[in-house]
Amino acid sequence: MFPLDTLPAALRQAQPLLWHNPGLRPAAAALTASGHGRAEIEAAIARWQRFAPLLARLFPDSVAADGRIDSPLLSQSDEHGKPLWVKADHALPITACIKARGGVYEVLCHAEELALAAGLLHAGDNYALLADAPAHALFAQHRILVGSTGNLGYSVGVMARALGLGVEVHMSHDAKEWKKQRLRALGATVVEHAGDYALAVAAARNNAAADARAYFIDDESSLLLFFGYAAAAWDLAPQLAAAGLRPTPEQPLRVYLPCGVGGAPGGVAFGLKCLFGDAVQCVLVEPVASPCFLLRLATGDDALSVYDIGLDNRTVADGLAVPRASATVAGIVGPLIDAVITVSDASLLAEVRQQWQQHGLRLEPSAAAGFVAHQLASEQWPGDIIPVVWTTGGNGLPDEVFLPLLAE
Template identity: 60%
Template sequence: MTVNATLRGTSGEPPIPAPVRRAEPTVWRNPHRQDAASVLAASAFCEADMRQAEARWRRFDPLLAQLFDGTEDGRIDSPLLPVAPDLSRTLLGDAPGSVWVKADHDLPVTGCIKARGGVYEVLAYAETLAKAAGLLRPGLSYAAFASDVFRDLFARHTVAVGSTGNLGFSVGVMGRALGFAVEVHMSHDAKAWKKQRLRELGARVVEHPGDYGLAVAAAREAFQDRSDAHFVDDEDSVDLFLGYAAAALDLQRQLAEAGIAVDAAHPLYVYLPCGVGGAPGGVTFGLTLLFGDAVRPVFVEPVAAPCMLVQLASGLDRSVSVYEAGLDNRTAADGLAVASASLLVARTVGRLIDAVVTVPDADLFRWLKVLWSGAGMRLEPSAASGFAALNRFLAETPPADVVSATHVVWTTGGAHLPEAEFATALARA
């Protein structure tokens, strides 16, 4: 991959803005954004990679339709929903435009965006094993992957992952449905209910005393020499990245069906909650392949854990953590509580990101309650971050800069949030 290894501040400015270091809400306009054509020309990935990922998804449609309710056509996708006028006015303020929600908080199978990467990578591994075993033949329906002969093969293998919860659940659901042994490595402070639902699937949960990054590192080391296992590396997986990238094709189709133009005169702002970066990075890459400079990705991070902002502001020659910026990585948005961003993602899409917006936990809970009472959306705190970011981003953006814009908030989880957890989150608002 061809990258410029250093992204530094200009005019002698510190690379990480002082408000970010003080954990204050910030709208960081990416000074390193370049035109899409230049970035894509230098990328290790191309549109053919995304199209191949989409083709693999479609090969597995018969299997997913057979295994999971809510996927009658085999597609793991969510609706694109218009935001009601009153709520839209609250979000937009004085800015023109329209607001839509890509409702991955209610995604089939897992109720979170991580299915797009986690489920996909398990399917890719299963296909690789089946091909090596000589089980694939021309014309075979992939519904056969649920048969005993395939399950006997998969039962001899383990799928492992490090996760704060939702990626682990996505890997666990798909892995166990095919008969794999599943092992999920989690930090000690990951939500107890997310650990419990994994155990109920039959997955082995391994808890680590450190944060998410240490859990991932421990899992990576444990499985690096295992020929009978596959480690889903949230920090460095090409399959995860491309599984997420294919989601751009779903949004493209839905925008066209809604009659929404995306071009230079009608920019598309997409608000993407960011943890380690795989999901928002893949979506950003896919949308840029389809819409070029007309798409304006805005990443959203907690004030205590803005790992992608810190990485992009500091440079790409080495991994930089939020701890180095004096931040503690403590946030109620557990899915975004990540100290170090994926360098694979930062190097691939760092010059495509329009801005990074950091938001405090209080805003997450406030918007979670607004969206539940005003729109019936059941979100995790991290999934509400995009609304908080849109509101803050537009408050600091001249209306003339977003004339004729469409704003899409990509929600990321919430449908499977237990009642007690959701009630507690509402109470915190």
């Protein structure tokens, strides 16, 4: 058992902290040792491309005619007047959050599998036919279950319902009411739990096991989610090049990724290390009350939760309110994570306000974490870097939810 009293005091006292990962390894060696690689990401990219005509057909208002699900790379200046780049997944088409990259993707994987098995789809077909009545009738006989703090459930729900699949989303007590209502409006079943995210995921897993026509999307250990997220690196690379940015180990990218269970930031980090190697630093950002990934990396113990070190996992960053990191993701990307930074709720809310007032970005608190982390890193870990803040959700926040956040 790891001696918990050797953990940084700031971690146990819920104080903001920059933690350098002593387990970081050179990217090439860590990628080889992970047993995974580019081929899985390229398969995900190819699948996204196959589905592009369907996405354009199903979501004509939010998805461009080319059917791509991507967000812009925005430019800002940081508080020292230096360039700061923003990968704006808070404005991602369809769901306005990063979880679409995994959640929508895994629904598409399942739909493809069902349609191929039923003989409704063949190699080379235009996947837009999956919006036709026969496919809809097939999908209506199946359902998808997922546990979520909100955004994964919505991403899965919106895609699954558009195809005609049934959806049951198990939500933790952190999940915001408006996120539940939005799901119900799609025709999803929402099961509310008084417990935390880990309990909601377990409940969804149990229910799915009892139903032969149910498919469980496992936020804690799905590799399909992981490689769906990883494909994001392939979207970022040409945007950086177009902005004239060429990261090198001497002047690396430093990418700040808000982290809950670890799937989304871990997947993106994996993709980035595949493309940029040691010319990218991947920094996860967690709330001070929920630093589950830091805890996992520091101790190597998959079973530990933030409760075990006296933290309460209560945070305004609902998407990041996760007590225990994904063992699967930590096992793959642990040696690829350069550092973890923890941030306070007050700083997240201040940044939500600032980004709205100064840049017109509508962010949820989780999505503002990268900006706060960059401020802390600028003081404690300066360097010749190209900083990229990944904004992971928020454009879908209705006024009645967003405006009160500005007053907090």
